Amino acid sequence: MKIIFFDSKSYDKESFTKELVNYPDIEVKFLKTELTPFTAELAHGYDAVCAFVSADISNDTIEVLNMCGVKLILLRCAGFNNVEMETAKRFGIRVFRVPGYSPEAVAEHAMALALAVNRHLHKAYVKVRENDFSLGGLMGMNFHGKTAGIIGTGKIGAAMARICHGFGMNIIAYDVFENPSIKDFVTYVTLDELLAQSDLISLHCPLMDNTYHLINRETIQKMKDGVILVNTSRGALVKTDDLIEGIRAHKFFGVGLDVYEEETPNVFEDRSDEILEHSVTARLLSFPNVMITSHQGFFTHEALSAIAQTTLENVRVFEKNGESPNEVK
Ligand code: NAI
Numbered sequence: 001m002k003i004i005f006f007d008s009k010s011y012d013k014e015s016f017t018k019e020l021v022n023y024p025d026i027e028v029k030f031l032k033t034e035l036t037p038f039t040a041e042l043a044h045g046y047d048a049v050c051a052f053v054s055a056d057i058s059n060d061t062i063e064v065l066n067m068c069g070v071k072l073i074l075l076r077c078a079g080f081n082n083v084e085m086e087t088a089k090r091f092g093i094r095v096f097r098v099p100g101y102s103p104e105a106v107a108e109h110a111m112a113l114a115l116a117v118n119r120h121l122h123k124a125y126v127k128v129r130e131n132d133f134s135l136g137g138l139m140g141m142n143f144h145g146k147t148a149g150i151i152g153t154g155k156i157g158a159a160m161a162r163i164c165h166g167f168g169m170n171i172i173a174y175d176v177f178e179n180p181s182i183k184d185f186v187t188y189v190t191l192d193e194l195l196a197q198s199d200l201i202s203l204h205c206p207l208m209d210n211t212y213h214l215i216n217r218e219t220i221q222k223m224k225d226g227v228i229l230v231n232t233s234r235g236a237l238v239k240t241d242d243l244i245e246g247i248r249a250h251k252f253f254g255v256g257l258d259v260y261e262e263e264t265p266n267v268f269e270d271r272s273d274e275i276l277e278h279s280v281t282a283r284l285l286s287f288p289n290v291m292i293t294s295h296q297g298f299f300t301h302e303a304l305s306a307i308a309q310t311t312l313e314n315v316r317v318f319e320k321n322g323e324s325p326n327e328v329k
Contacts, residue, residue, distance in 0.1 A: 003047065006034055011304060040060075107156050109258060113258065149201045157205070195223045199224065203232070226251075231257050235261040257293070
């Protein structure tokens, strides 16, 4: 089995190389270039491509992959909205993903963002480095006794609920399905009730047609004044223009974003020498109560190692022509 990795970073290489000692029959090539219709022909002579969430696995790409003889697309991520599944099916190319590599990694990052904007850690860090030991602008609130509203209580939302429970928060949640594993300390409510009652709102539902711009002018108006909003799920869950309007109207105590609508050209790139002209991101970054990180929720040793393990297990399933819940149908 020969696999070509696209958009591979040093940490991908490290985590996969460690796991590959258990798979001596698998030969890999790591490429820095992203998988697009223009780079897909680099897969010539390989059985499989391994790509990340930002790859362009559209019709054109899949057609080239098919001509190259590729039979397997390995996504080393959970999301698969970047793959044109009908085309992959038409060519008999199987697609596997890594659905739940480390829910705690993302949930812990969501809480880190919530804590950072609550206690103004981004400002405090800079102040103290400048020998400014005053407390002006650093007032926060206790999370203990406050209400956390979790939207989407799957693997990551449930992990976030457990963390909030540990902080002594009251936890309410909104989901289309209730998760029995957290029922002892979570109360399910309607979305409107969640918006009206929560001091901290954390988004953990997937991006789908019915969750696109779930957070918009209307839903923001239903939130408590002084709410903290955290999004570690997908950028387009939040309508950024409406969020900016809400921030300017002092609706939010703080906003923590690991994902945002305009992130695609930025994610995992060093653009520090560039000027982000006319950018919504630049507008968001101008607010003192907003903290943005660049899609790093998943980025822990444990998560990367789980991604490598599951991806290589997916190869085994493919080789045996077996069935797996990790296959995207
Ligand atoms: P999951 O599939 O275990 O849970 C998603 C939950 O959302 C389910 O309980 C589902 O019923 C619920 N849901 C679906 N439609 C909904 C709606 N209309 N309203 C409310 N809830 C709804 O997914 P998991 O593993 O917890 O991941 C959640 C999201 O986290 C992913 O979709 C992905 O976008 C994001 N993610 C972010 C990462 C990062 O690095 N920042 C890494 C991995 C995932």
